[in-house]
Every structure is written in C-alpha cells, then in structure tokens.
Amino acid sequence: MKNPIWVAVLVLVVLTDSKNNNNIIIGYAQLLRTDFYRTTCPNxxxxxxxxxxxxxxxxxxxxxxxxxxxxxxxxxxxxxxxxxxxxxxxxxxxxxxxxxxxxxxxxxxxxxxxxxxxxxxxxxxxxxxxxxxxxxxxxxxxxxxxxxxxxxxxxxxxxxxxxxxxxxxxPGPGSNLDQLSSIFASHGLDLTDLVALSGSHTIGFSHCSRFANRIYNFSPQSRIDPSLNLQYALQLRQMCPIRVDPRIAINMDPASPNTFDNAYFQNLQQGRGLFSSDQVLFTDGRTRNIVNQFAASNVAFNQAFALAMTKLGRVGVLTGSQGEIRIDCTRPN
Known part of the structure; x- marks a missing residue:
C-alpha cells in the first residue's frame, strides 16, 4: 500500500501547486537522485x-x-x-x-x-x-x-x-523578515530553511557600502542602527571610514570568518549581525527561537543547513529532455 499512497500524494502536490507554476519545479525535482551518474560518470x-x-x-x-x-x-x-x-x-x-x-x-x-x-x-x-x-x-x-x-x-x-x-x-542587505520569507516561501522554503541558509554568512565578506547606512546614517533619531552592538558598530566605523576605498571588504562573521560553524547565530544574539537582514532574524520573534537553537548547537545548524540546501537544490530544475549539457559553462551549445 505504500507505493500507491506515495504516488497519490505526489500527484496531489503537483495539482495543488499548478496555479503558481510550481508544479514543474516539484514534479521534475523528483527525477533528481544521488546516483544519477552511476553508469555515465561514476567518478x-x-x-x-x-x-x-x-x-x-x-x-x-x-x-x-x-x-x-x-x-x-x-x-x-x-x-x-x-x-x-x-x-x-x-x-x-x-x-x-x-x-x-x-x-x-x-x-x-x-x-x-x-x-x-x-x-x-x-x-x-x-x-x-x-x-x-x-x-x-x-x-x-x-x-x-x-x-x-x-x-x-x-x-x-x-x-x-x-x-x-x-x-x-x-534578498538584499536591508530586507526585513516579511521580504525574506516571501522570497524563500516562493521556492518552497520555510522559516527554518531561511535561517539555516542565512547561516552561510558564517563565511565570506562584504564591502562597506552594503551596510554603511547602519553605522553612519540610520535614521534622524539614531545615526547607528540600535539593533547593532555599539562596540561592534564603532569597530566597523574604524574599518569603514566615510571616505573609504570601495575595495575594502569586511568579514561577515567577526568571530570565526574562515570556519563554517554556528558562530554566526551567536553573533546575532550579541547584536553583531553585519546586515540588517541578518540581525532581523534575532530581533523578530518569528525566527528568534530558531536562531537560539542553532546558536546552542552546531549539530542542529548543520543538519538544518544540509536539509535546506537539498530543498534549495531542487528549485526550478531542468531534467530529462529539458535544457542541455553545456560544453562550455559560460555559453549555450
């Protein structure tokens, strides 16, 4: 009985999503498998x-x-x-x-x-x-x-x-949670996926112009974004003076910039999210508990990240006779 039930559920999902054109995304994603190249390119x-x-x-x-x-x-x-x-x-x-x-x-x-x-x-x-x-x-x-x-x-x-x-x-560096969740939800990704995938900012860097408004000109009432840790904001000002070389890049994670770990979430708890789109994950009650969970457990973060990456990897895929296998990745055949 298991197989017929599974097929029925799949068909129901496809039909339910047909109005927003996600049926192709969901249907063809089912054709992906980890051993796809088992016979054609095993290595x-x-x-x-x-x-x-x-x-x-x-x-x-x-x-x-x-x-x-x-x-x-x-x-x-x-x-x-x-x-x-x-x-x-x-x-x-x-x-x-x-x-x-x-x-x-x-x-x-x-x-x-x-x-x-x-x-x-x-x-x-x-x-x-x-x-x-x-x-x-x-x-x-x-x-x-x-x-x-x-x-x-x-x-x-x-x-x-x-x-x-x-x-x-x-998503942009100034996106709020409604904007972020709307983008991710349109691809079948929920708030846990959103927070987990945002954890990719545990590595990488950003140029000063992407967050300068948070440390110099946030609002008429506050030059510095009040959700930003003040000491961290002053450190950012030292690294990103007003007249700054636009090539200067700042680590997204000030704690362990070269390690993919859960320090990103611990930074958010301390008001040390570089973008407002990062910090909002902690300041907004809808996602704060998820941030706290990942901050407390690197294992929990890694598990959620792996699942979210798998779901992201199914978005809008072309399979079977769709698309092509490019000879040169930079141009169509």
Missing amino acids: VESLVRAAVQAKFRQTFVTAPATLRLFFHDCLVRGCDGSIMLAVPNGQAEKDHPDNLSLAGDGFDTVVKAKAAVDSDPQCRNKVSCADILALATRDVVNLAGGTFYPVELGRRDGRVSTIASVQRRL
Missing part, C-alpha cells in the same frame, strides 16, 4: 572534489564565492547554471547590479571542476554545469568545516540568462 564526485580542493588551497575565497554563486543561481531561474552564462550584450544574470559583487573565484571553481570532469573520456560532456556547481558548493562547505551532505543530481543546464529575471528575486 564525478571525486573529480569535482579534487578540483575544488586544489582551488580551495589557492584561496579561501573559493568557499564563500562558490556558495554564494549557487544561491544566486537557484533563487533566480532555478538551479540551472544560468548564472554562469555570458551574453554579448552584457545583459545576463551575472550583469545585474545584485550579482556584480559575485567573486570571480566562484565562477573559476566551476570552470576548473568542469574541465576536471571532462578530462575523463567516460565523463566528457555528460555532466551539467548546474550539477557541478551543486557538488562544488557542498565540497566548499565541507572543506571550510561544515557538514558533508549527499547531493541530488540530474539537473540540466538552462539556455537563457537575462538581467531582467534577477529583479526582486534576491
């Missing part, structure tokens, strides 16, 4: 991991850059590798102002991993750039100290990438 995970390890040894930026690239890909057109595409008119996803800060090391990681996979004759042109990005993301998280989780595979690459598609799809 895909080791090939990608070796390339990622080599890149990681060159620079730690590989980790936050690749992780952010995956988020920005999945939240716009779905996890189809469209963030990698370049178009002649400079109007691709990656050309949108919200994506201009994506570090080149993330793109380079995928390109190098793709070359490593294609160097195996059995694997050449068999593995999508979208799947390589998903695997590389898991690997950089693990290399930085985070959990190792199974990655579902079977995505195909999209052929379309437009600057217009990015509009209002990505």
